[in-house]
Amino acid sequence: MDGLAASLIVLDYAAVAVFGASGALAAARRKHDIVTFTFFAAITGVGGGTLRDLLIAAPVFWVGRPTYLLVCAAAAVAVWVFGWGRGRERLLLWLDAVGMAAYAVVGALKATSAGVPPVSAVVMGVLTATFGGVLRDVLANEPSILLKRELYITPAAVGATGFVALNALGLPLTIAGALGFLAAFGLRAAAMLFGWRMPGFPGRAPPD
Numbered sequence: 001m002d003g004l005a006a007s008l009i010v011l012d013y014a015a016v017a018v019f020g021a022s023g024a025l026a027a028a029r030r031k032h033d034i035v036t037f038t039f040f041a042a043i044t045g046v047g048g049g050t051l052r053d054l055l056i057a058a059p060v061f062w063v064g065r066p067t068y069l070l071v072c073a074a075a076a077v078a079v080w081v082f083g084w085g086r087g088r089e090r091l092l093l094w095l096d097a098v099g100m101a102a103y104a105v106v107g108a109l110k111a112t113s114a115g116v117p118p119v120s121a122v123v124m125g126v127l128t129a130t131f132g133g134v135l136r137d138v139l140a141n142e143p144s145i146l147l148k149r150e151l152y153i154t155p156a157a158v159g160a161t162g163f164v165a166l167n168a169l170g171l172p173l174t175i176a177g178a179l180g181f182l183a184a185f186g187l188r189a190a191a192m193l194f195g196w197r198m199p200g201f202p203g204r205a206p207p208d
Helices: 002-029 034-055 067-082 086-113 118-139 153-168 173-194
Strands: none
Touching: 002 034, 002 067, 002 086, 002 118, 034 067, 034 086, 034 118, 086 118, 086 153, 086 173, 118 153, 153 173
């Protein structure tokens, strides 16, 4: 279990760094200052986990471990110093997919460990993986990920559901977590490579 706990901590920090960088990138697109870079990075990096902890009545993870905020600040500085070209932005999409998949599992695991029922634990995994991005898009005045048909929330739901279901069936946490992560990342990767999208509503839009 110690090895698993260490792996989860590494994944947690890595996901925070990746999401923090994506928040800073949103600030970079609008040429904001370093303070805004850092704010966007922090909101994006810890937003999903903060909502999860508040909903399950757990101590908010970054309050007791401010190193998470330092990771967000470091991500913001990295984007500020090194800039961000098209190639790096593409790389960030892949890193973001890794972070999303990791957070879907980590969020569901933390909820399950707190005694949250399975369905609610899946929702906590999805919120952990996606809510920071929603906050980022709202603050940056960009189209919210909730309004896009690209597969992003769906892979998070698949990964969290897979982990919770396999864990309930008695599989070791390491195996259940790995399979949940691979399911989320694999679906997101396929969506990016092949342009998969959710089908839109087929009916006519209502009149204004």
